[in-house]
Amino acid sequence: MSVTLPPDALDGFRRFSRFNSPYPAHDDGCAVDLYPDAVRGLSPVAGVVRETRTVGCPNRSYAANEDHLIVVDLDDAWCRRTGADSGTTARILHVIPEVSAGDRVEPGDDLGPTTRSGFFGQWVDDHVHLGFRAPGASALRASGSLPVDVDVPVDPIPWDGTGTVVERGPTHVLLDAPTHPDPGETFAAIASDEGVPLDGGLAHYAGGGAFGREDAAGDGAPTADPTARLDEGSPATLWGTRVGVASGRGLAWDPVDVLANGERVVGLSLFAARDAGYGAKVVCPDREFAVGDAVSLDVVPSDDPIRLGVG
Template sequence: MRTDEAKDAATEKRGVSVDDDGGVVHLPRAALAQYRRYTLYNSPYAAHDAGCAVDLYPLDGTAPSPVSGEVVATETVRAPPKPYAPADDHLVVVDCGPVVARIMHVKPRVAVGDTVERGDDLGDLVRAGFFARWVPNHLHVGFRRHDQNHLRAGGSLPLDVDVDPVPLDWDGTGTVVDTGETYALLDAPDSSHLEPGAFAGLAASVAGERVVLDGGFQHYDGGGVHSDATGRVELLGEHVGDAVASPGSANDVAWRPVAVRANDDPVHGISLFCGQRGDYAVKLVGENLAFEVGEHVAVELDPLTG
């Protein structure tokens, strides 16, 4: 019989474990440390609706594997047609023991039968048609049981991410430090005071508890909170959603209808994620934004009625 120590060592080697009933996949902190940002909810696609997939944004231009195991499939798939993206996307499937990992948006330099270790470069990041224009390159990762269809878009298991991101308070203001036609990145809130390797995100309140808010607010249908708190979600003093229990480490949030304005102009919303120290800031997104670097921005939330 395997000892608990041997089981723990095997789990650490693979970079993933599963609870006893096979319903929730646990992703250790070490798997996320090689990425500058992650999000469970900031996507319009089905797996992110309930925090059943994680998007991982590398520290550099490489595509480090979040898990160890054997490559059991690689597939080329059609992506939604976008003028700024290639026609094809790619899928790499890695058998990591108790489950398989589905990794998308990487054109593989690995082949079926190869063994990869966590941190190995899987290939070239692909800017797929699945991305909105303001979304940086990243790896999309979900997990399936061995008896599931590994190629279907739906069916990924809930995730328990072994990170407790620090909530960063924000007063709704900041200065633009980077901008493009579809985004404006602010210098707030400040995360430089955090310990090296710590992850942080935008603070919201759920029933009086400070939590980290995740997702595309309000440009996607819902988001999540990195907490087991449930109930009324408040941001900048407004009721922006309601958190409900979810099997993973984050709870789902259904957004309430709220307009997001920056310097009185409407924007699509705020792109919310968890970032390492010094790599978290509020990101406003929309089409044909006209903000300039150095411009002071004040964000207001206006509940919509009727």
Template sequence: MGVTVPHRLIEPYPRFSLYNSPYPAHDDASGIDLYPDSNVAISPVEGVVRGSRTVGCPDREYAVDHDHVIAIDVDDDWATETGLVGGGPLTARVLHVDPSVERGDRVTIGDALGEMVRSGFFGPWVDNHVHLEFRDRDVDPYRASGSHRLTVGGAIEPVPWDGTGNVVETGSTYVRLDSPRLAGPHRSGANGTYAGLASDDGIPLDGGLTHYGGGGAFLTGTEVLGTRDTESSGSTTRTGPERAGTIDRPAGETLSLLGEPIGAAEKRSDNACLEEGTGWTTVTWRDVAVYANGDPVTGLSLFLTRRSDPGIKIVWRDHGLSVGDEVTVSIRPTDDPIRLGPGR
């Protein structure tokens, strides 16, 4: 059984990801990472705090060696009212937050749960975030497994990209570009539409491409933003800045990006949260490598955002770039793809 997470629940967060992590909860989308605007972790649910527990995590020079799990028994009436659909009473499992709440405290959406921690579970390029899972009330909330697979209600807007951009932010292990940007009318802000990098034929993508081995794709009758034709292996793909109508894509098809096949969307029901062909499904990446300015890089860090300038984060150690530098990304087949484990 899956749990549908309504748009209202994630509205306080400008970004989210279901698949951009090497941990098991993101292999099957039973966890969602929520990125707030500050380091204060705000509650994504209404309910009563059941308790919290401190756990150990990998000791990294850029992070702390402990993390926390907060369990919140979700209010049944609130869940019904907001459309948080599950099979019965639910407990929310929240990670990466140093709790300022205690057992018995009542919280609602937007209440502070504590400060987010820079967990040793993170890769060095990963921003602080709230990790959220849902499981049945009678399941141990502190056990690593046992949460329901998630799907997020509402459409995702696909954003095409030609592989180029200028650096607007740098870190020791990444750069962020000023592209792609949303073209045409788009409502950003607290109630804006979430958008994600589109495959060549307009399917929003999520995950670590391809350093985490797998990712996700949002399949539906999506509106394609683009009409520029590019030739790749005898086929024509559509990208570019203009709107080009509506398409339907079945699970199980091959996806491509920048003219190169990158993976296949799962069609098996146990690996997909699809209702009548609409929703999130798992993508297994092909053996491909990502290059920036001709140099091999770790990969692309993909997520969903409601900002008008979503940009692309390139995971690129020792890049030597500065803000304003131009970058061109390409994808090529390889016999030795990068695959990172937890915290790498």
């Protein structure tokens, strides 16, 4: 069984990703990270809060040393809309709860402020982590979530890997390219050479995913099912280099390095976005790019690729 989020579950969120994380909860697309327009955590689901908990997380100098879990018993009607069995529960993380057990929530309701959790990399923006558990399964364990799909189309954005730095963070830069084809209206993501929108941390996390593929008729139009993926075993290439192969619900990255102006960086963040500020995010804590610098990215095979774990 999988849970398919309807379009209204993403109201108030500007970006989303199922694979851009090293944590087991995201393995094989079993969770989705939803990036809000503001610093408030919105509910993507309808139901009744069962409980809230405060949990420990990795100690990071740039983040809080505790996180929060909100468990929601989903309404039967919401379950039917999403293909979930009656009794399915939702797990929401990275929000300081301003709701309590017994409170009813609907999509778009304010749950509380987001928090910068120690589970985040320093380059990761505040977001709402959402996963689901089957009826009777523990909602408190870190693993065991159901596969998640998202019922919105994601447009592929062809890109040659070049751009100019428009923002510098402590461990990343944002580029002015690629530009969103229709900001505010549709979700879009950087496309592989095959025209498939890509998801995940290339290649600093072990695996990624694809938001869509060409339809079976072969006319190049996106499928009606935005969660469709490359056929099992099909390769994905970027800028002429094979970067991974379809495996299960995601992509197993090949051993590759991302280069920026010819030198290795940690990687490239891949996600679906609909905001006008969309541009490539390059994870590069050891590089001193400045605003206004021209950057050209490439991907090359590697004997020792960077792989970030959960430690």
